[in-house]
Amino acid sequence: MSKVNSSNMELDLDRPNIEDYLPTDSIHEPLGKLRLRDLLDISPTLREAGGAIVDDSFTRCFKSNPPEPWNWNVYLFPLWCLGVVVRYGILFPVRVLILTLGWIIFLSCYIPVHWLLKGHDKLKKRLERALVELICSFFVASWTGVVNYHGPRPCARPKQVFVANHTSMIDFIILEQMTAFAVIMQKHPGWVGLIQSTILESVGCIWFNRSEAKDREIVSRKLREHVEGADNNPLLIFPEGTCVNNNYTVMFKKGAFELGSTVCPIAIKYNKIFVDAFWNSKKHSFTTHLLQLMTSWAVVCDVWYLEPQNMKPGETPIEFAERVRGIISARAGIKMVPWDGFLKYSRPSPKLKERKQQAFAESVLRRLEDK
């Protein structure tokens, strides 16, 4: 954890005004002369601490929904057993077959296109784009994905980026089957990393490493270059920076909003009745997550392509990011919380504590003046 602390300073730059979110009545504003009672009465601060111990909005963002047991009586239990048999015995093998078939078709087309068409870049790109969309459709079929797309399909234009809320890596697959986006992602180990470095390279992806602070400058340069390129694939960014459980959104990082381009928001909402699509990366690997999806009934979700937004005059990138977050959260019907997603991996900045201390100190000094 210690190497992450040094990057805390730079992460600070990402944080919008927390004071706008934290309840302003938290530090009480007493009136009149300062008395011993006022200094001894630490109940407001204690109450905040107690509240945080008992329940806090940050942990709630990453809580997976425990599946409600409904098979608890004599006739429901055999039904549930039948369901398990169908899911694992019939659906799962069929889905594995579909996925394998998809991979065979994909690889048998992709490898020749990639190697033989080295000279014909435009054609190669078009074919690779179509093939990536194809393999994503196979993936979605392998979970019996029912995706309702609303709104105009994204088109490739320069100076525009797409942003979406993030629940799992399958968000990317669901969006990719409709349009071949270039995406910015955390580099993963294992077979996912292999796919990232081979196939996704062809659609033009950018990698980052969460724990490297210096990385941010390099990444923001790459983002800018990509957005300005005329024939690059449209760029998809998940500004939350981490997977959240689809009931809340955490603060958006401003990186996507300070490129001087139009931001097109995309809202994604999964229907939890069928399966909880939240990928709790601390609990399971991506493979386990995929297997879980492949042994459920279906993945049902709604995708809304929303109206492109531009930064308003006089708006800072952080305000712009929060405004877009508001638009996405409103459309998906999810709540906003004032925390930075990276707090999953690091401690909050000491500045937050200092702000509270400052507010209290100022009120003490002010009341001292009151005679």
Place this chain on the structure above:
Amino acid sequence: MGNTSSMLTQYDIEEVQEHCNNTFSQQEIVSLYQRFCQLDRNSGGFISADEFLSVPEFAVNPLSQRLFRMIDGLNFKEFVAFLSAFSSRATLQHKVEYIFKVYDSDGNGKVAFSDLLDVLRDLTGQFISEQQRELVLTQVLEEAGYKKDSTLVLSDFMKILGNSGLKMEVEIPVD
């Protein structure tokens, strides 16, 4: 996946309830247990420093270190007893005792000037100089009839805070 309320029997719940003097209802104790298990990620039976500080709302609280020292290593029963001061059923006496305990870090039943200074330092950080803090404290102590070197005991705290209606209730989410 954290849904371990089935591991608490009715007997367990009643034992915990008795231990905290019935300040929490049975449903609240079940919710607290879910929360305890959620925070205790490595299932060690107690919540470690790391696990507490991973709650950002708690980590940014000025008194987090002090409270953590009191809560470190507690098992679930003691955890509930610790939180009982935050219940809506807690008596004023109970709340004042709790605040006294926060000040009295060495647990000897006496709160000295240095203890008062320590808490004030936690609350104000670098935004008031040490000198000013001492001045402020001395001034308010003298106005209340105490001297800089007097030590406060629980009855003093009751006298000072007794009629100010301490608002410390925290709502336990019950789903």
